[in-house]
Amino acid sequence: MAPAWLVTLLVALPLLSALLTHVLAARLGRRVADISVAAAIATFVLSVGLLAAALVGHATDAVALAGSWGILLFDPLSTLMAFVIAGISLVVHVYSVRYMAEESGYARFFVLLDLMTAALLVMVSAGDLITLVVVWHLIGVLLYFLLGQDTRSHSAYRYAFWTLFTYRIGDLPLLLAAVLLFDAYGTWSLAEIFAQLTVDPHAHEVLGLPLLEVVGGLIAFAAFARSAQFILHTWLPYTMDGPTPVSALMHAGIVNAGGFLINRFAPLYANTGDVLHWIFLVGLVTAVIGSVLMLSQNDIKKSLGYSTMGQMGFMIMECGVGAFSLAVYHLIAHGLFKGTLFLGAGGVINEARHNDGVPKDDLYTFIVERKPVRRQQPLLVMAAMTLIVPVLVLALAHWIVAQDYFQKQGAIVLLFFGWVTGAQLIFATYRLRSDNLLRLVSLVVFSFIIVVVGYTLISHALDGFLYPDPTFGQKIYAAAGIDLFWFDVLVVLLTVIVVFGWFVTYYAERYGLSRDAYPRRIWEHFYALVSREFYFNEIYGRLSNIVTATATRLNVWLRWV
Amino acid sequence: MTPLIWLLAALFLPLFPLSMLFNALLARVTHVWLRGLLLLVWPQVGLALLATTSQPLPDLVLPWATLTAALYALRALAMRDLGGWSGFIATSSWALLWIALWAGRDHAVVALYALGFSLPLLLLAQLGACLERRFGAAYTGVYGGLAQSLPRFSAILVLVVLAVVATPLFPAFASMLGMTIAIVPGSPATAVGMLLVWLLWTWAGARLLQGLIVGTADAHGGGDLGRAATWSYSALLGALVVAGVVSIGWQL
Secondary structure: OOHHHHHHHHHHHHHHHHHHHHHHHHHHHHHHHHHHHHHHHHHHHHHHHHHHHHOOOOOEEEEEEEEEEEEEEEEEHHHHHHHHHHHOOOOOOHHHHOOOOOOOOOHHHHHHHHHHHHHHHHHHHEEEHHHHHHHHEEEEEEEOHHOOOOOOOOHHHHHHHHHHHHHHHHHHHHHHHHHHHHHHHHHEHHHHHHHHHHHHHHHHHOEEHHHHHHHHHHHHHHHHHOOOOOOOHHHHHHHHOOHHHHHHHHHOOOOHHHHHHHOOOOHHHHHHHOOOHHHHHHHHHHHEEEHHHHHHOOOOOHHHHHHHHHHHHHHHHHHOOOOOOHHHHHHHHHEEEEEEEEHHHHHHHHHHHHHHOOOOOOOHHHHHOOOOOOOOOOOHHHHHHHHHHHHHHHHHHHHOOOHHHOOOHHHHHHHHHHHHHHHHHHHHHOOOOOOHHHHHHHHHHHHHHHHHHHHHEEEEEEHHHOOOHHHHHHHHHHHHHHOOHHHHHHHHHHHHHHHHHHHHHHHHHHHHOOOOOOOHHHHHHHHHHOOOHHHHHHHHHHHHHHHHHHHHHHHHHOOOO | OOHHHHHHHHHOOOOOOOOHHHHHHHHHHOOOHHHHHHHHHHHHHHHHHHHOOOOOOOOHHHHHHHHHHHHHHHHHHHOHHHHHHHHHOOOHHOOOOHHHHOOOOOOHHHHHHHHHHHHHHHHHHHHHHHHHHHHOOOOOOOOHHHHHHHHHHHHHHHHHHHHHOOOOHHHHHHHHHHHHHHHHHOOOHHHHHHHHHHHHHHHHHHHHHHHHHOOOOOOOOOOOOOHHHHHHHHHHHHHHHHHHHHHHHHHH
């Protein structure tokens, strides 16, 4: 059987399961979940087979189920994403069998879970614009009902609606982009559009602007809404009233769709000018704000929500620097660890009720009690190590996979982030209380090497799998690049800001700030702003009230007709 | 003669303020089958009138139709009566048909778009009548929690509302898709306005559902839908999905 037909079977399995679960629910009772789990296992096994076929080099294939739409693709990106989705879906299915056992609407939950799995699988294998638009829209609707599983809870539906509304905001630019592409190229097929636009990328304009820039911007906007980028992020940390398995599925799978979408349109972005810079900027702002908000939360699930926002920002930022395959690796890695955290959150909370389980060790006294070490190591030695070790590790790891990586601006930006992260990690050990500092630092450095080398090697392997043509990869990096002079200026400027920040933190903690000091007041205002999540909920709530109040006033004026 | 036909058509393919006449009439018709007939036939009369003239529509029709659609979609947010809500969404969606006609779509095609909008509204009128029989009124926020007390009815209601607000794969989605494809080359700004109207429909639909099905059940208006009625509604919804899928393929 041709691989594309197996992709059809992959999508059909959860659909069939949804139908059977619904029809047999009354007869089988709680045992109806077995059908859903069995289908999830079969889907996962099939996805493994498809990924294996892609890995051994099976050619890209497609099948059209309904003429010019309903095209399903078999290609490296679709098989890899289908494998991830099927895997996460299987874990969520198995977890839900017992977790949801006491909830009402047990069968409905599994029907929706199966439908969501099918929709996600269609999304990643869609080979035409209409199919992509249809499932992109349907995923938002299905998520609304999954999050509103408890039909008694008004608050669950309130925040489920926020999600639906944000997703719908993202649906519309995708539809507009699809129609603009069809209008220009006369086909809905992604493969045909990419083939045509590569021949002459500047052949079409819309409203006097280059078509690809406009379409690239619209698609990016759709991705931003789906991946909770800054100002479209508020739904993400507030949808915790939904069942935990849904949170896991959402944070591990659905929210990553933005990164997938940008990857799917990689041939388009390789021919754009400024769009990738904007994508980088939005991702950067989201990564920073998401991380800051995560650190200020005292609710574990909300903190996880903002953590996802920060990670999504990082993923989008990777797309913005041209590291498309790295973004895919990031979304997979994030999906796995965030799914694990969500599914484990309930157990952790339950355990903590009996025993806080926090060991009174170095990490605890440092992070929770904020007690620095009494006898500190020589600052100069630690500072030198802090700055030099990450640079060496990162440079060596990248040199192993590609000697010319210094010529790619995107690689430099990511190295820069890696260096900041690594330096902060190692510097933290300077302040840890430890009897054997050498052992501690060695372990930290060793862990850092493992992470960096693993990340570099796997992302390099993924690059070869998803984008085997090196010319195409260079084209994306070139599209994401900026003028070398300004690039160097920005790198130096950011380095100065980061190092300055470190020094300010060091002096503030060592000598403290007086109560009336101007920086302290600024800091307190900033903390108040962050702890209130920049008032976004209040602003959106107020706007929503204004719109509905206007609607009521209009109805009264017009006598309700 | 043509301006008179346009004016009459603006009554049947309602443009504000003539749209108020249709909604006033709909509010006075209490018999469910008559309401259904009105929802089905009203836009078709307008389209038949417009088919009698070959004059191209003036550009003014674009902002007028878009603003009418936006006005009624916005007003639907605050409409708690199911019958009135149906009228507002009908007005909003039918007003958009002018845009398809301006873009040069054939009258027969636009008649199918209108049908795509009207058919789910027929089902909604039936469900509204069911609610009126059970509770005395089809009103949101008065007796929430239908998902608990009437699960089968609620499931059907959810699907019908999704069909009304042009969710894929229902025919109204195909209508919106066809109209977007038609208008983007000629007036991208109108396309953006049309898509924003669509966004308001989703908002209005979610508010309607949340006012009816969500919450704890504190009133019982008799039994749930019978199995036969549930299967009948399901079959009709299935037929709508099939029609929607065929329509999408046919648009392309």
